[in-house]
Amino acid sequence: HTAVLLAAAKWLSEHRDEVKPNVLFLFQSSEERDPSGASALIQQGVLDQVDAIFGIHLWQPLEKGQIGVCHGSMMAACDEFTITIEGKGGHGAMPQETIDPIFIASQIVGGIQSVVSRSLNPLQPAVVTVGKVEGGSTYNIIPNEALMLGTTRSLTEETRQRIYTHMQRIVEGVSASYGATGRMEYRWGPPPLVNDKIQSRYVEQVVKDSFGESVYATELAPTMAAEDFAYYLESCPGAFIFVGMGGEASAYPHHHPQFDIDEDAIPIAIELFVQLVLRYARQTG
Structure with a gap:
Protein backbone atom coordinates (compact mmCIF):
# COMPACT_ATOMS: atom_id res chain seq x y z
CA HIS A 1 0.00 0.00 0.00
CA ALA A 76 -16.23 -3.50 11.90
CA ALA A 77 -15.13 -1.99 15.16
CA CYS A 78 -12.38 -4.13 16.66
CA ASP A 79 -12.09 -4.40 20.44
CA GLU A 80 -10.03 -6.74 22.59
CA PHE A 81 -10.72 -8.30 25.96
CA THR A 82 -8.81 -10.12 28.69
CA ILE A 83 -10.84 -12.14 31.19
CA THR A 84 -9.23 -13.31 34.43
CA ILE A 85 -10.92 -15.91 36.64
CA GLU A 86 -9.59 -16.18 40.18
CA GLY A 87 -10.62 -19.37 41.92
CA LYS A 88 -9.07 -21.67 44.51
CA GLY A 89 -6.53 -24.24 43.45
CA GLY A 90 -5.99 -27.70 44.79
CA HIS A 91 -5.61 -31.37 43.96
CA GLY A 92 -7.44 -32.63 40.89
CA ALA A 93 -8.64 -35.65 42.88
CA MET A 94 -10.41 -33.43 45.42
CA PRO A 95 -12.36 -30.86 43.35
CA GLN A 96 -14.84 -30.29 46.18
CA GLU A 97 -12.12 -28.41 48.04
CA THR A 98 -11.39 -26.10 45.13
CA ILE A 99 -13.03 -23.45 43.01
CA ASP A 100 -11.99 -24.54 39.55
CA PRO A 101 -11.23 -21.51 37.32
CA ILE A 102 -10.78 -23.66 34.21
CA PHE A 103 -14.26 -25.12 34.53
CA ILE A 104 -15.66 -21.63 35.18
CA ALA A 105 -13.79 -20.29 32.13
CA SER A 106 -15.42 -22.98 30.00
CA GLN A 107 -18.84 -21.83 31.20
CA ILE A 108 -17.96 -18.23 30.37
CA VAL A 109 -16.79 -19.14 26.85
CA GLY A 110 -20.19 -20.64 26.18
CA GLY A 111 -21.98 -17.83 27.97
CA ILE A 112 -20.47 -14.96 26.07
CA GLN A 113 -21.39 -16.64 22.78
CA SER A 114 -25.00 -16.09 23.81
CA VAL A 115 -24.42 -12.35 23.63
CA VAL A 116 -24.54 -12.53 19.84
CA SER A 117 -27.40 -15.01 19.63
CA ARG A 118 -29.63 -13.70 22.43
CA SER A 119 -28.71 -10.14 23.44
CA LEU A 120 -28.25 -8.38 20.10
CA ASN A 121 -30.46 -7.44 17.21
CA PRO A 122 -30.11 -10.39 14.78
CA LEU A 123 -30.07 -7.90 11.89
CA GLN A 124 -26.89 -6.27 13.27
CA PRO A 125 -23.78 -8.42 12.62
CA ALA A 126 -21.45 -9.08 15.55
CA VAL A 127 -18.66 -11.47 16.49
CA VAL A 128 -17.30 -12.57 19.87
CA THR A 129 -14.18 -14.73 19.59
CA VAL A 130 -12.04 -16.25 22.34
CA GLY A 131 -8.63 -16.75 20.81
CA LYS A 132 -6.62 -17.92 23.81
CA VAL A 133 -7.39 -19.84 27.00
CA GLU A 134 -4.61 -20.34 29.52
CA GLY A 135 -4.56 -21.99 32.92
CA GLY A 136 -2.91 -24.73 34.92
CA SER A 137 0.51 -26.37 34.90
CA THR A 138 -0.05 -30.13 34.87
CA TYR A 139 -2.66 -32.89 34.63
CA ASN A 140 -3.67 -33.31 38.28
CA ILE A 141 -3.58 -29.80 39.75
CA ILE A 142 -6.49 -27.38 39.69
CA PRO A 143 -4.95 -23.90 39.34
CA ASN A 144 -5.83 -20.71 41.15
CA GLU A 145 -6.35 -18.72 37.98
CA ALA A 146 -7.42 -18.98 34.36
CA LEU A 147 -7.01 -16.42 31.59
CA MET A 148 -8.88 -15.80 28.34
CA LEU A 149 -8.06 -13.40 25.52
CA GLY A 150 -10.31 -12.52 22.63
CA THR A 151 -11.82 -9.98 20.29
CA THR A 152 -15.25 -8.55 19.51
CA ARG A 153 -16.43 -7.09 16.22
CA SER A 154 -19.46 -4.91 15.50
CA LEU A 155 -20.74 -2.64 12.75
CA THR A 156 -22.53 -0.08 14.93
CA GLU A 157 -21.71 1.76 18.14
CA GLU A 158 -24.97 0.60 19.72
CA THR A 159 -24.07 -3.04 19.14
CA ARG A 160 -20.55 -2.40 20.36
CA GLN A 161 -21.75 -1.01 23.69
CA ARG A 162 -24.28 -3.81 24.20
CA ILE A 163 -21.61 -6.44 23.65
CA TYR A 164 -19.43 -4.88 26.35
CA THR A 165 -22.29 -4.51 28.85
CA HIS A 166 -23.57 -8.07 28.47
CA MET A 167 -20.11 -9.65 28.50
CA GLN A 168 -19.24 -7.81 31.70
CA ARG A 169 -22.42 -9.08 33.32
CA ILE A 170 -21.79 -12.69 32.25
CA VAL A 171 -18.16 -12.74 33.37
CA GLU A 172 -18.94 -11.37 36.82
CA GLY A 173 -22.20 -13.30 37.27
CA VAL A 174 -20.98 -16.73 36.17
CA SER A 175 -17.82 -16.38 38.26
CA ALA A 176 -19.73 -15.32 41.35
CA SER A 177 -22.20 -18.19 40.99
CA TYR A 178 -19.31 -20.63 41.50
CA GLY A 179 -17.65 -18.61 44.25
CA ALA A 180 -14.89 -17.19 42.05
CA THR A 181 -13.98 -13.66 41.03
CA GLY A 182 -14.14 -12.71 37.36
CA ARG A 183 -12.61 -9.56 35.88
CA MET A 184 -12.78 -8.32 32.31
CA GLU A 185 -10.36 -5.76 30.92
CA TYR A 186 -11.75 -4.29 27.71
CA ARG A 187 -9.60 -2.39 25.24
CA TRP A 188 -11.52 -0.23 22.76
CA GLY A 189 -9.95 -0.36 19.32
CA PRO A 190 -10.87 1.27 16.00
CA PRO A 191 -14.53 2.23 15.60
Whole structure:
Protein backbone atom coordinates (compact mmCIF):
# COMPACT_ATOMS: atom_id res chain seq x y z
CA HIS A 1 0.00 0.00 0.00
CA THR A 2 2.94 2.30 0.62
CA ALA A 3 4.21 1.55 -2.90
CA VAL A 4 0.79 2.38 -4.34
CA LEU A 5 0.59 5.76 -2.65
CA LEU A 6 4.21 6.62 -3.45
CA ALA A 7 3.64 5.83 -7.13
CA ALA A 8 0.46 7.93 -7.21
CA ALA A 9 2.31 10.79 -5.53
CA LYS A 10 5.11 10.53 -8.08
CA TRP A 11 2.75 10.66 -11.07
CA LEU A 12 0.69 13.54 -9.67
CA SER A 13 3.79 15.55 -8.80
CA GLU A 14 5.05 15.09 -12.36
CA HIS A 15 1.71 16.26 -13.82
CA ARG A 16 0.97 19.23 -11.59
CA ASP A 17 -0.58 21.15 -14.46
CA GLU A 18 -3.42 18.59 -14.49
CA VAL A 19 -3.95 18.59 -10.71
CA LYS A 20 -6.25 21.34 -9.44
CA PRO A 21 -6.75 20.61 -5.72
CA ASN A 22 -4.08 20.48 -3.05
CA VAL A 23 -3.35 16.82 -2.29
CA LEU A 24 -2.21 15.40 1.04
CA PHE A 25 -0.57 11.97 0.96
CA LEU A 26 -1.18 10.35 4.32
CA PHE A 27 0.72 7.21 5.20
CA GLN A 28 -1.03 5.37 8.01
CA SER A 29 0.95 5.46 11.23
CA SER A 30 1.24 2.16 13.15
CA GLU A 31 -2.07 1.03 11.68
CA GLU A 32 -1.61 -2.56 12.82
CA ARG A 33 -0.90 -1.63 16.45
CA ASP A 34 -3.31 -0.80 19.25
CA PRO A 35 -3.56 2.05 19.82
CA SER A 36 -2.76 3.00 16.24
CA GLY A 37 -1.26 6.30 15.19
CA ALA A 38 -4.41 7.59 13.48
CA SER A 39 -5.84 9.41 16.50
CA ALA A 40 -2.52 11.10 17.20
CA LEU A 41 -2.24 12.32 13.61
CA ILE A 42 -5.77 13.69 13.71
CA GLN A 43 -5.04 15.49 16.99
CA GLN A 44 -1.99 17.03 15.33
CA GLY A 45 -4.30 18.56 12.72
CA VAL A 46 -3.38 16.60 9.60
CA LEU A 47 -7.00 16.64 8.42
CA ASP A 48 -7.87 20.20 9.37
CA GLN A 49 -7.71 21.47 5.78
CA VAL A 50 -8.94 18.28 4.10
CA ASP A 51 -12.31 18.22 2.29
CA ALA A 52 -12.36 14.52 1.42
CA ILE A 53 -10.20 11.48 2.15
CA PHE A 54 -9.85 8.20 0.25
CA GLY A 55 -8.04 5.01 1.20
CA ILE A 56 -7.31 1.87 -0.81
CA HIS A 57 -6.70 -1.66 0.47
CA LEU A 58 -5.68 -4.51 -1.81
CA TRP A 59 -8.18 -7.21 -0.85
CA GLN A 60 -7.71 -10.94 -1.38
CA PRO A 61 -11.39 -11.97 -0.88
CA LEU A 62 -12.30 -9.83 -3.90
CA GLU A 63 -11.48 -11.21 -7.34
CA LYS A 64 -8.54 -9.61 -9.12
CA GLY A 65 -9.75 -6.98 -11.57
CA GLN A 66 -12.68 -5.97 -9.38
CA ILE A 67 -12.99 -2.77 -7.31
CA GLY A 68 -15.54 -2.48 -4.55
CA VAL A 69 -16.86 0.00 -2.02
CA CYS A 70 -19.73 0.00 0.47
CA HIS A 71 -22.15 2.90 0.69
CA GLY A 72 -22.14 3.21 4.47
CA SER A 73 -20.85 0.59 6.92
CA MET A 74 -17.93 -1.32 5.43
CA MET A 75 -15.73 -2.68 8.24
CA ALA A 76 -16.23 -3.50 11.90
CA ALA A 77 -15.13 -1.99 15.16
CA CYS A 78 -12.38 -4.13 16.66
CA ASP A 79 -12.09 -4.40 20.44
CA GLU A 80 -10.03 -6.74 22.59
CA PHE A 81 -10.72 -8.30 25.96
CA THR A 82 -8.81 -10.12 28.69
CA ILE A 83 -10.84 -12.14 31.19
CA THR A 84 -9.23 -13.31 34.43
CA ILE A 85 -10.92 -15.91 36.64
CA GLU A 86 -9.59 -16.18 40.18
CA GLY A 87 -10.62 -19.37 41.92
CA LYS A 88 -9.07 -21.67 44.51
CA GLY A 89 -6.53 -24.24 43.45
CA GLY A 90 -5.99 -27.70 44.79
CA HIS A 91 -5.61 -31.37 43.96
CA GLY A 92 -7.44 -32.63 40.89
CA ALA A 93 -8.64 -35.65 42.88
CA MET A 94 -10.41 -33.43 45.42
CA PRO A 95 -12.36 -30.86 43.35
CA GLN A 96 -14.84 -30.29 46.18
CA GLU A 97 -12.12 -28.41 48.04
CA THR A 98 -11.39 -26.10 45.13
CA ILE A 99 -13.03 -23.45 43.01
CA ASP A 100 -11.99 -24.54 39.55
CA PRO A 101 -11.23 -21.51 37.32
CA ILE A 102 -10.78 -23.66 34.21
CA PHE A 103 -14.26 -25.12 34.53
CA ILE A 104 -15.66 -21.63 35.18
CA ALA A 105 -13.79 -20.29 32.13
CA SER A 106 -15.42 -22.98 30.00
CA GLN A 107 -18.84 -21.83 31.20
CA ILE A 108 -17.96 -18.23 30.37
CA VAL A 109 -16.79 -19.14 26.85
CA GLY A 110 -20.19 -20.64 26.18
CA GLY A 111 -21.98 -17.83 27.97
CA ILE A 112 -20.47 -14.96 26.07
CA GLN A 113 -21.39 -16.64 22.78
CA SER A 114 -25.00 -16.09 23.81
CA VAL A 115 -24.42 -12.35 23.63
CA VAL A 116 -24.54 -12.53 19.84
CA SER A 117 -27.40 -15.01 19.63
CA ARG A 118 -29.63 -13.70 22.43
CA SER A 119 -28.71 -10.14 23.44
CA LEU A 120 -28.25 -8.38 20.10
CA ASN A 121 -30.46 -7.44 17.21
CA PRO A 122 -30.11 -10.39 14.78
CA LEU A 123 -30.07 -7.90 11.89
CA GLN A 124 -26.89 -6.27 13.27
CA PRO A 125 -23.78 -8.42 12.62
CA ALA A 126 -21.45 -9.08 15.55
CA VAL A 127 -18.66 -11.47 16.49
CA VAL A 128 -17.30 -12.57 19.87
CA THR A 129 -14.18 -14.73 19.59
CA VAL A 130 -12.04 -16.25 22.34
CA GLY A 131 -8.63 -16.75 20.81
CA LYS A 132 -6.62 -17.92 23.81
CA VAL A 133 -7.39 -19.84 27.00
CA GLU A 134 -4.61 -20.34 29.52
CA GLY A 135 -4.56 -21.99 32.92
CA GLY A 136 -2.91 -24.73 34.92
CA SER A 137 0.51 -26.37 34.90
CA THR A 138 -0.05 -30.13 34.87
CA TYR A 139 -2.66 -32.89 34.63
CA ASN A 140 -3.67 -33.31 38.28
CA ILE A 141 -3.58 -29.80 39.75
CA ILE A 142 -6.49 -27.38 39.69
CA PRO A 143 -4.95 -23.90 39.34
CA ASN A 144 -5.83 -20.71 41.15
CA GLU A 145 -6.35 -18.72 37.98
CA ALA A 146 -7.42 -18.98 34.36
CA LEU A 147 -7.01 -16.42 31.59
CA MET A 148 -8.88 -15.80 28.34
CA LEU A 149 -8.06 -13.40 25.52
CA GLY A 150 -10.31 -12.52 22.63
CA THR A 151 -11.82 -9.98 20.29
CA THR A 152 -15.25 -8.55 19.51
CA ARG A 153 -16.43 -7.09 16.22
CA SER A 154 -19.46 -4.91 15.50
CA LEU A 155 -20.74 -2.64 12.75
CA THR A 156 -22.53 -0.08 14.93
CA GLU A 157 -21.71 1.76 18.14
CA GLU A 158 -24.97 0.60 19.72
CA THR A 159 -24.07 -3.04 19.14
CA ARG A 160 -20.55 -2.40 20.36
CA GLN A 161 -21.75 -1.01 23.69
CA ARG A 162 -24.28 -3.81 24.20
CA ILE A 163 -21.61 -6.44 23.65
CA TYR A 164 -19.43 -4.88 26.35
CA THR A 165 -22.29 -4.51 28.85
CA HIS A 166 -23.57 -8.07 28.47
CA MET A 167 -20.11 -9.65 28.50
CA GLN A 168 -19.24 -7.81 31.70
CA ARG A 169 -22.42 -9.08 33.32
CA ILE A 170 -21.79 -12.69 32.25
CA VAL A 171 -18.16 -12.74 33.37
CA GLU A 172 -18.94 -11.37 36.82
CA GLY A 173 -22.20 -13.30 37.27
CA VAL A 174 -20.98 -16.73 36.17
CA SER A 175 -17.82 -16.38 38.26
CA ALA A 176 -19.73 -15.32 41.35
CA SER A 177 -22.20 -18.19 40.99
CA TYR A 178 -19.31 -20.63 41.50
CA GLY A 179 -17.65 -18.61 44.25
CA ALA A 180 -14.89 -17.19 42.05
CA THR A 181 -13.98 -13.66 41.03
CA GLY A 182 -14.14 -12.71 37.36
CA ARG A 183 -12.61 -9.56 35.88
CA MET A 184 -12.78 -8.32 32.31
CA GLU A 185 -10.36 -5.76 30.92
CA TYR A 186 -11.75 -4.29 27.71
CA ARG A 187 -9.60 -2.39 25.24
CA TRP A 188 -11.52 -0.23 22.76
CA GLY A 189 -9.95 -0.36 19.32
CA PRO A 190 -10.87 1.27 16.00
CA PRO A 191 -14.53 2.23 15.60
CA PRO A 192 -16.75 0.92 12.80
CA LEU A 193 -15.56 2.08 9.38
CA VAL A 194 -18.44 3.94 7.76
CA ASN A 195 -18.07 5.47 4.31
CA ASP A 196 -19.65 8.81 3.53
CA LYS A 197 -22.35 7.95 0.99
CA ILE A 198 -21.71 10.99 -1.21
CA GLN A 199 -18.01 10.17 -1.46
CA SER A 200 -18.61 6.44 -1.93
CA ARG A 201 -21.00 7.17 -4.79
CA TYR A 202 -18.30 9.38 -6.26
CA VAL A 203 -15.87 6.45 -6.05
CA GLU A 204 -18.40 4.19 -7.77
CA GLN A 205 -18.74 6.64 -10.66
CA VAL A 206 -14.98 7.08 -11.02
CA VAL A 207 -14.50 3.31 -11.15
CA LYS A 208 -17.17 2.85 -13.80
CA ASP A 209 -15.93 5.76 -15.91
CA SER A 210 -12.24 4.88 -15.65
CA PHE A 211 -12.26 1.07 -15.66
CA GLY A 212 -15.66 0.08 -17.03
CA GLU A 213 -18.99 -0.99 -15.53
CA SER A 214 -17.90 -4.63 -15.19
CA VAL A 215 -14.99 -3.76 -12.89
CA TYR A 216 -17.20 -2.29 -10.18
CA ALA A 217 -18.21 -4.94 -7.62
CA THR A 218 -21.89 -4.15 -7.21
CA GLU A 219 -22.67 -6.49 -4.30
CA LEU A 220 -19.75 -5.88 -1.97
CA ALA A 221 -20.87 -6.72 1.57
CA PRO A 222 -19.37 -5.31 4.77
CA THR A 223 -16.63 -7.36 6.42
CA MET A 224 -16.06 -7.97 10.12
CA ALA A 225 -12.38 -7.25 9.67
CA ALA A 226 -11.28 -3.86 11.03
CA GLU A 227 -9.21 -0.93 9.83
CA ASP A 228 -7.99 2.18 11.64
CA PHE A 229 -8.85 4.28 8.57
CA ALA A 230 -12.18 4.44 10.42
CA TYR A 231 -10.72 7.18 12.64
CA TYR A 232 -10.08 9.38 9.59
CA LEU A 233 -13.63 8.86 8.36
CA GLU A 234 -14.97 10.02 11.73
CA SER A 235 -13.17 13.34 11.16
CA CYS A 236 -13.54 13.84 7.42
CA PRO A 237 -15.97 12.72 4.67
CA GLY A 238 -14.46 10.02 2.52
CA ALA A 239 -14.45 6.40 1.47
CA PHE A 240 -12.37 3.27 1.90
CA ILE A 241 -12.02 1.11 -1.21
CA PHE A 242 -11.12 -2.52 -1.88
CA VAL A 243 -9.07 -3.36 -4.97
CA GLY A 244 -9.35 -7.09 -5.61
CA MET A 245 -6.36 -9.38 -5.99
CA GLY A 246 -7.90 -12.80 -5.34
CA GLY A 247 -6.90 -15.50 -7.79
CA GLU A 248 -4.21 -18.04 -8.53
CA ALA A 249 -1.31 -15.76 -7.56
CA SER A 250 -3.02 -14.73 -4.32
CA ALA A 251 -4.99 -17.80 -3.30
CA TYR A 252 -4.60 -17.57 0.47
CA PRO A 253 -6.42 -15.08 2.73
CA HIS A 254 -4.85 -12.18 4.59
CA HIS A 255 -2.72 -13.22 7.61
CA HIS A 256 -2.46 -16.81 6.33
CA PRO A 257 1.15 -18.14 6.55
CA GLN A 258 1.16 -18.59 2.76
CA PHE A 259 -0.47 -15.27 1.91
CA ASP A 260 1.14 -13.51 -1.03
CA ILE A 261 0.22 -10.35 -2.90
CA ASP A 262 -0.59 -10.37 -6.59
CA GLU A 263 1.48 -7.45 -7.83
CA ASP A 264 -0.66 -7.19 -10.96
CA ALA A 265 -3.25 -5.44 -8.78
CA ILE A 266 -0.85 -2.63 -7.85
CA PRO A 267 -1.15 -0.62 -11.11
CA ILE A 268 -4.96 -0.74 -10.79
CA ALA A 269 -4.76 0.79 -7.30
CA ILE A 270 -2.33 3.46 -8.48
CA GLU A 271 -4.54 4.42 -11.40
CA LEU A 272 -7.57 4.58 -9.11
CA PHE A 273 -5.84 7.02 -6.76
CA VAL A 274 -4.80 9.19 -9.71
CA GLN A 275 -8.29 9.23 -11.21
CA LEU A 276 -9.90 10.03 -7.85
CA VAL A 277 -7.71 13.14 -7.62
CA LEU A 278 -8.09 14.28 -11.25
CA ARG A 279 -11.85 13.81 -11.37
CA TYR A 280 -12.39 15.33 -7.95
CA ALA A 281 -10.86 18.52 -9.28
CA ARG A 282 -13.28 18.58 -12.19
CA GLN A 283 -16.23 17.69 -9.96
CA THR A 284 -15.57 20.53 -7.52
CA GLY A 285 -14.60 23.04 -10.17
